[in-house]
Amino acid sequence: MMKPFPNRVPMANLPTRIEMLNRFSQELGVSVFIKRDDLTGMEFSGNKIRKLEYSVGEAVNMGADTLITCGGLQSNHCRATAAVAVKLGLRCCLVLRNGEPEPPADGNYFIDKILGADVRIIDAESYRSRRSEIMEEIAEEYNAAGHKAYIIPEGASNGIGTFGYLTCMQEIMEQEKLLGVTFDTIIDAVGSGGTFAGLCLANRLYGLNKRIAGVNVCDDAEFFQKRVSEIVEEAGRYLDEPVEIRPEEVEILDGYVGRGYALSQKEELDFIRDFARKEGVILDPVYTGKCLYGFTKEFEKGRFSDSKNILFIHTGGLFGLFPARDQFTF
Numbered sequence: 001m002m003k004p005f006p007n008r009v010p011m012a013n014l015p016t017r018i019e020m021l022n023r024f025s026q027e028l029g030v031s032v033f034i035k036r037d038d039l040t041g042m043e044f045s046g047n048k049i050r051k052l053e054y055s056v057g058e059a060v061n062m063g064a065d066t067l068i069t070c071g072g073l074q075s076n077h078c079r080a081t082a083a084v085a086v087k088l089g090l091r092c093c094l095v096l097r098n099g100e101p102e103p104p105a106d107g108n109y110f111i112d113k114i115l116g117a118d119v120r121i122i123d124a125e126s127y128r129s130r131r132s133e134i135m136e137e138i139a140e141e142y143n144a145a146g147h148k149a150y151i152i153p154e155g156a157s158n159g160i161g162t163f164g165y166l167t168c169m170q171e172i173m174e175q176e177k178l179l180g181v182t183f184d185t186i187i188d189a190v191g192s193g194g195t196f197a198g199l200c201l202a203n204r205l206y207g208l209n210k211r212i213a214g215v216n217v218c219d220d221a222e223f224f225q226k227r228v229s230e231i232v233e234e235a236g237r238y239l240d241e242p243v244e245i246r247p248e249e250v251e252i253l254d255g256y257v258g259r260g261y262a263l264s265q266k267e268e269l270d271f272i273r274d275f276a277r278k279e280g281v282i283l284d285p286v287y288t289g290k291c292l293y294g295f296t297k298e299f300e301k302g303r304f305s306d307s308k309n310i311l312f313i314h315t316g317g318l319f320g321l322f323p324a325r326d327q328f329t330f
């Protein structure tokens, strides 16, 4: 018998709407829908809140009063964690990666500051090689001061966090009934892998047979195929149900990282601008813009010729658009 899902702290505005992208669908000649996970909230908008509902559920069960997590300076995940902490009366420490130790307060980082998070900025090399140790040291610092710290890994992309997107798939299944549509293909952006892993896990557990394809915005296909497989396995342990998704079963649309993580090029920003003017929906430059741009390119190459009803998950990221303002042309 599969165990019940772990406890969650409900915070997101759910269910998020699914809408048809009319003009975009017409252009591609296939039905493309959008799931508005950018509307899960304001302060904690985007996909991270679904994962945090479970991470924070575990933290609260363990009696923690402090959340520690990490990400880039413009991390949506860190901003959402800072908002959740305030909402629940917890403390929050964010370890943010940035070249410059005192960057201007803009975008997500500006919101982190407004929310009063304890921000520690570290350089890219320390982030890459030592972020776990640094978070452990900060946890000890908080614990020594009489608090109880809980560490959430980057993006809350671990076994517990990924339940947020297992639950999201249940929501999609309900919406399919209401809308009278079955989505044969689901597309989303992959940054730390937890969102995508949750969708793949649900696909397997419920035998849905959907094609789930992720566009990576950093690293490469091989990295995420392995990572998704690990996250799924870790989630299975919470359910006392071994689940195995082999790396070669994971579909990553590689080739759209562009200039690098959180770096944009003209084609991507023009795509965001044109999409906004077509559908009245704003994508972000780090994740959703690259994802839908990459999907469109692959679609044009014929990679999705068997798909009939495609669902793109808008995972949020609006605040990250503002620091990129000067790179757009109108």
Ligand SMILES: *Cc1c(COP(=O)(O)O)cnc(C)c1O
Binding pocket: 046, 047, 048, 076, 077, 155, 157, 189, 190, 191, 192, 193, 194, 195, 196, 284, 287, 288, 315, 316, 317
């Ligand atoms: C973090 C993030 C993603 C990627 O989700 P992961 O679970 O980290 O792979 C996609 N879109 C936005 C806007 C994000 O902030």
